Amino acid sequence: MIKAAIFDMDGLLIDSERIIMQGCIEAAASIGITYTEQQYVQLVGRIWSDSSRIMAEQLNGEHHMQQVIAGLNTYLDARNHVFPLKTGVLELLQFYRDAGITCSVASSSPIPHITHRLSHTGVLDYFDHVTSGQEVQRGKPNPDIYLLALEKLGLQADECIAFEDSELGAQAAIAAGLRVIVVPDLKQPGDLVRAQAFHVVESLLHWHQNHETFINCLT
Known part of the structure; x- marks a missing residue:
């Protein structure tokens, strides 16, 4: 039973995943980086310590990753993260x-x-x-x-x-x-x-x- x-x-x-993915793609584009759906899917289901490490590798560095995360947070703030x-x-x-x-x-x-x-x-x-x-x-x-x-x-x-x-x-x-x-x-x-x-x-x-x-x- x-x-x-x-x-x-x-x-x-x-x-949420499609919306967060779109936020990542747009945030990366704003700093001149192409970020793909295939790259984002590698993060799905992971805890932050794992996904942030992978994203930093995808974006060629911690600095770019932090820029994308900041842009993503602005994107999600507009939705109240709902x-x-x-x-x-x-x-x-x-x-x-x-x-x-x-x-x-x-x-x-x-x-x-x-x-x-x-x-x-x-x-x-x-x-x-x-x-x-x-x-x-x-x-x-x-x-x-x-x-x-x-x-x-x-x-x-x-x-x-x-x-x-x-x-x-x-x-x-x-x-x-x-x-x-x-x-x-x-x-x-x-x-x-x-x-x-x-x-x-x-x-x-x-x-x-x-x-x-x-x-x-x-x-």
Whole structure:
């Protein structure tokens, strides 16, 4: 029996990755650097210490990276760092609340970003626990963030399911022993993740609409 569901945030619960990516592209262009979608996708799912290191390499130096981050923050400030919910999020969270299934967040983002973004979309109160990449030394694809989320829940991996949009996130959940549902956002998962994931679905709404059929496959 499933007792809890653990969710990633960016690109899964909220439609933030495309907006942040566009902000990075525009900020880089403003200082004469071409930054591509393919480069940004390499950052998805990573904790800040990992993504900032990779971005500095992509932009040929820490100075350029800091300039792009400053431009990105200006771009996001204009939006109050608020992003729309992805399709089916509210319906699934309400369904789990009604079913008595605990919901938790395990996001690489800092805690202030998690609470701000989820509170402004009206869904923060659906989550009993929030786990941030700030709380672990190793980011996704290492399992640390999911192991900490399980510890907070007081549950075993086989009592929970995880939802992820990124390949790195899915790898982290799988490494923690969780059955992971992948909802691709910017990039489709590779063959290995597809083989190891419990399911790959087009949206959380699709999972919700077919929940009973999918869950029956777990038991």
